[in-house]
Amino acid sequence: MKFRIYRYNPDADTEPSMQEFDVDAPRGTMLRDALLMIKEQDETFAFRHSCGEGVCGSDGVNVNGQNRLACITPVADLKEPVEVRPFPGRPVIRDLVVDMTQFYQQYRAIKPWLIRNDPLPEQETLQSPAERDQLDGLYECILCGCCSTSCPSFWWNPDKFHGPQALLTAWRFLADSRDQATDERLDALEGPYKLFRCHTIMNCVEACPKGLNPTKAIGHIKNLMLKHSV
Amino acid sequence: MSRRASGLRAWAIQRVTAIYLAIFFTILLVKFMIWPPADQLDWRLWVADPVVGIGFMVFIVALLFHAWVGVRDALMDYVKPIAVRATLLSLVALTLLACGLWAAQILILARLA
Known part of the structure; x- marks a missing residue:
């Protein structure tokens, strides 16, 4: 060949x-x-x-x-x-x-871990099967970078736009019933760049080797943000 | 528009105006295909109708806001030097404002005639 x-x-x-x-x-x-x-x-x-x-x-x-x-x-x-x-x-x-430094910086910026304000329970924080189902199609991301590096918005603003990978992960934590930092996470995504540079071009969906849909996740974040502000 | 509002609010404005534009365009299309105005007088009478006039006013405002968000997004993506971007944004804003005032003048004159 x-x-x-x-x-x-x-x-x-x-x-x-x-x-x-x-x-x-x-x-x-x-x-x-x-x-x-x-x-x-x-x-x-x-x-x-x-x-x-x-x-x-x-x-x-x-x-x-x-x-x-x-x-x-x-x-x-x-x-x-x-x-x-x-x-x-x-x-x-x-x-x-x-060099994937900016990609990882954007990932780190969305605080990719569970944030709890309540004191931690003695045992694990329980989720119902329905709540757990919300994470399907989100947690599988392996951070390969195929999505973000195929996104024209990320090409133009890799220092300011979080990119599809980080935003998919942002939604993974916003959608998690155990996370208690919804408002802080949404506030951190405000402004014209971090989230709203996504113009639903959907190259990310085509590129993801895991078949995930960052565009859909970004849409969920925008809708949640709208819900929290009206 | 504040820094905080320029993300979500711009996005919401773009979506809402897009819905209005789509509906209004469809109505215009149907009107001109089925009941096209016979002459200029017919046109003016139609536009002078308060409902049609207000529909057009809202259409123009929606179109200007929609265009502003779209052009602003494109300039934010592609034009990096702040001075050039600010100049272009100002020119676009002034052009859109002029277009809006011109359209308002046309609609007002049509109603007065």
Whole structure:
């Protein structure tokens, strides 16, 4: 199979380039396997990967224009030559390795943990099955960054707009019956940038390898905010 | 518009005005397809009707607010230098205000005629 891989070493190259590779990809080969074969051909090639089964979220890349997790993308489904680039909009550290600092800063900013004002109970805080169901489609996020780095609003304002990943997680805690910081969380999301840069472009929904829907979660936050202010 | 209000309020304004614009556009479309005005006098008489006149007034205000939020969003996304953004926002605001006053003048003159 033919691959065109983005290559860039900011210390040595004046500008990025695309390098072609031929890989023998037997049936069932995932893109991560193909990238490892490419690395065998050229050891200077750099990309992130770890678990190899779509759990750690390390090997997010842009494949033929779409953000995906390399380890769960069968190469047989891809059109040749397969163009593999780093996540769009992120500073390139080397080849497919990008700087995700702003992505993590946005995640941290929404306080991704349960906030309780009541004294902690002696045992666990109970939830009804219906309350627990509210978290389905939210808690599964693995922070791979496929969604936020496919979002044009995040490209333009990565320092101010939280991005789909952080906002999906914000809704995950707003929707959690055990969380007691609804007002504080909503207040923190006010203003024109953090939440309201989302223009429902929905690239995030298309990109999410876990099939989650950040746009829907963002809509829930906006509606809850409206409910709390009228 | 305060810093605090410029998120939720702008979003709510955009949604509410969008609903009004969609309904009013549909009414206009049906009116012009089924009962198109025969001549200019017919047009003026129709617009001079208080219900139609108020409908148009609200339409113009809704359209201006909707346009303002949309253009403001686009400028906030794409224009980073604050001085350039402030200048463009001012120009857009003045243009929209001028359009609104012009439309109001047309509607008022139609009623007076």
